[in-house]
Amino acid sequence: MDQRKEYLNYVNTIYKAIVDKIDVGVHAIDRTGKTVIYNKKMMELEAMDEEDVMHKHLQDVFMFKEGQDSTLVKALKEGKETRNVKQTYYNNRGREITTINNTFPIIIDGEVQGAIEIAQDVTKLERLMKENRKINGSLRYTFDKIIGKSETIKQVIENAKRASRTSSNILIIGETGTGKELFAQSIHHASDRFSGPFISQNCAALPENLIESLLFGTKKGAFTGSIDQPGLFEQANGGTLLLDEINSLNLNLQAKLLRAIQERTIRRLGDTKDIPIDVRIIANMNENPVEAIKNNRLREDLYYRLGVVTLFLPPLRERKEDIPLLVQRFIEKFNDCFQMKVKGLAKEVMQTFQEYDWYGNVRELEHIIEASMNLMMDEEKLIRYEHLPFQYRSRMFIKKEKDLIDTKMTAIKKPIHYNKTLKEQLDVFEKAYIEQVLQDNDYNITKTAATLGLSRQSLQYRIKKLSINTKKGNSFMYDTPI
The missing domain is CATH 3.40.50.300 (P-loop containing nucleotide triphosphate hydrolases)
Structure with a gap:
C-alpha cells in the first residue's frame, strides 16, 4: 500500500511538472466547483498566486460581469463543452482579465465530475x-x-x-x-x-x-x-x-x-x-x-x-570620435531631469570611455551617464571615476586587464614549479600580477582596485593573504580620498 501511494505521488509530481510547462492556461475544478488544477501559465494570465485559487470555490475568487457566468461553471452545470469563447472577468484584486477559452466537462461513468478550461491570453493583444x-x-x-x-x-x-x-x-x-x-x-x-x-x-x-x-x-x-x-x-x-x-x-x-x-x-x-x-x-x-x-x-x-x-x-566602438558629443548631450539631458549643473567628464574617465568597447553601444553610454549622475553630490561638476557604477567599472576594464596580462606577464618572470599544487601556482601568478598593477598605478589602491575590477576591500584582502609588499620606496601605499 505504501509503495502504491509513493508511486502515485511520483506520477502526480511528473504530471504537475508537465502541466506547468504548457504555454496555455489550465484550470480545472471538481464537482463542487473548487479548483484542483491551476498551472503556472494560468497564474500569469490572471495575475494570481496558487494559494489564492487552489481548493477554493471559483465564484468566491473571481468576479464576472452582470448577466455573465464562468465558462467553467457552465461546463460543470450543463455538461457541455464550449470552444473559442472570449471571456472577460476580474481577479481577486479587481484586475480585468480577457481570455479565449476552450472548456470541457469531465465526465466519468456518465456523470459530470468536474470541468477543465484551456485559456489563451488576449488581454495583452x-x-x-x-x-x-x-x-x-x-x-x-x-x-x-x-x-x-x-x-x-x-x-x-x-x-x-x-x-x-x-x-x-x-x-x-x-x-x-x-x-x-x-x-x-x-x-x-x-x-x-x-x-x-x-x-x-x-x-x-x-x-x-x-x-x-x-x-x-x-x-x-x-x-x-x-x-x-x-x-x-x-x-x-x-x-x-x-x-x-x-x-x-x-x-x-x-x-x-x-x-x-x-x-x-x-x-x-x-x-x-x-x-x-x-x-x-x-x-x-x-x-x-x-x-x-x-x-x-x-x-x-x-x-x-x-x-x-x-x-x-x-557600433559605437567604430565611431569613438562621437563619444564626447554624445556624453555632452546626455549630461545636458540629465541636468534637465535632475536639476543638476554637471559640466562634463574628468580626464581619466574620458580616457577609459575611449578605451572601452561599448558592448551596449549608445544606449549603454547613456545609462552610464545617468547612473553616474545619480551618485554625484549637488556641488560636484565633473563625473569622476568613483561616480561610475561598479558593474560598469568592472566591464570597462576587462579589456585593459587582458592587455596588461598580455604585455606584462612576460616581464613578471615567475618560474613554474611543478611540485606546487594548482592553487599554490595560481597564488604565485595572482601575487605577481597584483604587484605589477600596483606599480603601474603608482601604488594608488583605488585605481589599482578599479583596474583589477575589484572592490577596495577585496583588493586589501588579497594583499594581506598573499603578503604583498605595501610600500612604495620608503613610504606606505596611499589612497585617494573619496
Whole structure:
C-alpha cells in the first residue's frame, strides 16, 4: 500500500511538472466547483498566486460581469463543452482579465465530475492594439537629433535622408543600442508620409499566437466573442509600419508578411476578403541577415523585399570620435531631469570611455551617464571615476586587464614549479600580477582596485593573504580620498 501511494505521488509530481510547462492556461475544478488544477501559465494570465485559487470555490475568487457566468461553471452545470469563447472577468484584486477559452466537462461513468478550461491570453493583444495607435504627434526623433561627426555615421544619415524621399521598404541593421528606431522615426518624419501614422511593433515581444492577430487584425466570428479589429497594417495605412526584430517572426508568419508586401493587401483572421493597404515597411534587425538566412531565422525572399534600401548602423566602438558629443548631450539631458549643473567628464574617465568597447553601444553610454549622475553630490561638476557604477567599472576594464596580462606577464618572470599544487601556482601568478598593477598605478589602491575590477576591500584582502609588499620606496601605499 505504501509503495502504491509513493508511486502515485511520483506520477502526480511528473504530471504537475508537465502541466506547468504548457504555454496555455489550465484550470480545472471538481464537482463542487473548487479548483484542483491551476498551472503556472494560468497564474500569469490572471495575475494570481496558487494559494489564492487552489481548493477554493471559483465564484468566491473571481468576479464576472452582470448577466455573465464562468465558462467553467457552465461546463460543470450543463455538461457541455464550449470552444473559442472570449471571456472577460476580474481577479481577486479587481484586475480585468480577457481570455479565449476552450472548456470541457469531465465526465466519468456518465456523470459530470468536474470541468477543465484551456485559456489563451488576449488581454495583452488588446492593450497593444491601443498602445500602437501612435500618430505623428508622438514622434520624438528627427535627423537633427542624431548626434555624430564621424564619417561613418554621417554617411548613414545621408543615405537615410535620400531614402526618405521614396516609399521603398527599408531594412535597418545594427547591434542593440545603436539607434535603429531613431533612424526609422527620422525617415518617416522626413518623408511624404509624415502626415500619416507611424506604428511601431517589436516582433519579439509577443508570443506567436498573438502576433498574427496584431499584424493583420481579426474578423467578427473568427472565434466566439471576436470583433472586427483592424491590425497594425490597417492602422498604419498611409504611413509607416516599423517591425523591430523581424527575424524573430516564425517562417510561416514571414511568408504571410511577404505576401502582404508583394500584393499590397492583407486579410484579417477569419475573413475571406482582401483589404488593400498603402504602408511603407521599415524593418530592424540586430544580426547579419546572411547569418539569419543561413540559420533559418529569415526567409531569403523576404530579405530581398524588405532590403530594397539597407542601412548598416555602425557600433559605437567604430565611431569613438562621437563619444564626447554624445556624453555632452546626455549630461545636458540629465541636468534637465535632475536639476543638476554637471559640466562634463574628468580626464581619466574620458580616457577609459575611449578605451572601452561599448558592448551596449549608445544606449549603454547613456545609462552610464545617468547612473553616474545619480551618485554625484549637488556641488560636484565633473563625473569622476568613483561616480561610475561598479558593474560598469568592472566591464570597462576587462579589456585593459587582458592587455596588461598580455604585455606584462612576460616581464613578471615567475618560474613554474611543478611540485606546487594548482592553487599554490595560481597564488604565485595572482601575487605577481597584483604587484605589477600596483606599480603601474603608482601604488594608488583605488585605481589599482578599479583596474583589477575589484572592490577596495577585496583588493586589501588579497594583499594581506598573499603578503604583498605595501610600500612604495620608503613610504606606505596611499589612497585617494573619496
